[in-house]
Amino acid sequence: MADGRLADPLDEELEEESAPRLRLSRRGIAVLSVLGAAVLGGLAWVVFFSSVLDVRDVAVQGATDDKLTSEQVRGAVGGLADGPLARVDLDDVRRRVEAIPRVGKAEVWRGWPHTLQVKVVQRTAAAAVKGDDGQFTQVDASGVSFATEAAPPKGVPVVELRLSQSAKDVDGVISRAQLVQGAVAVAAGLPPEIAKRAGSVLVHSYDDIELQLSGGATVRWGSPEETDRKARVLLALMKQKGSTFDVTAPEAPAVSAVSG
Known part of the structure; x- marks a missing residue:
């Protein structure tokens, strides 16, 4: 004590007895447990089984042109978007959307309270393969x-x-x-500044691939092997004037000067 007096044990006992204590009987605890379970059950029913949080919209991102439209994506989702948003199988939706040929990747998530969100990444053509029928297949x-x-x-x-x-x-x-696979790999590995000039990738054999560039220049590429290295060498080589650039052996490239 601050005044030097000893605390009276009787006073302490009286203070403990007078302090309020909250005690629940077993019956009260049971009632609260039942009420809590009822509340949780009601919430679960609202979220998973009632129409309160049904899907009302499928929002599509990334379908930006007439080649791949939002309507195509929604059509692929179909009936998977019916019913409560919480019960939509997001993996199933993603797989259906990625089954669209032009879709390279899809992401799907819930946009509470009523929207299923779908984001797509479209495939981009690295090459177009000319078929015997004159049609062009994008790869x-x-x-x-x-x-x-x-x-x-x-x-x-x-x-x-x-x-x-x-x-x-x-x-x-x-x-x-x-x-064809090898030629596509070559086309896909070209730097942008060369790819935009490469009108054709001609395949004479596995070891004899040739690029026809705009302006009439030719690149002798050789096989699809070492594509990255050949691309770097070609970029340096094209700083010189020439009509034919040879990177078939990237350690010993060559340029044929423009004939006059």
């Missing part, structure tokens, strides 16, 4: 074919098979599909 950088049209997209290299006799003779060893 992205990962080698996935996603559209066939009567004309290639602007600024996209056109892959065309012009096989030599030796390439035809080994068709059973290296298939046409493998040759």
Whole structure:
């Protein structure tokens, strides 16, 4: 004590007895538990089973042109968006949307209280492969074919098979599909400043790929191997004037001067 007096044990006992204490009987605890469970059950019913939080809209991001429209994405989602938003299987929605050929990737999430949000990333053509029927199949950088049209997209290299006799003779060893795949890999690996000038990627054989550039220049590329290195060498090489640039052996590139 501050005044030096000892505390009276009787006073302390009286203070403890006078302090209010909240005690619940077993019955009270049971009642509160039932009420809590009822509240949680009601909330769960509202969220998962009632129509209060039904999906009312499918909002689509990333479908920016007439090649891939918001309506196409909503059509792919279909009945998966029916009913309460909480019960929508987001993985199922994503898989359905990514099954659209032009969709490279999709993200799906809930936009409470009533919106299913879908964001798509469209595939971009790295090359257009000219078929025997004159149609052009668009292929992205990962080698996935996603559209066939009567004309290639602007600024996209056109892959065309012009096989030599030796390439035809080994068709059973290296298939046409493998040759196309290699040419697409070359087109996808071109730096933007070269890709926009590459009108055609001509395949004569696996080891003889040739780029036809705007302005009439030719690039002898060779095989699809070491594409990154060849692209870097070609960028440096094109600072010189020439009509033919040879990077078939990137450690020993060559330029043929423009003939006058």
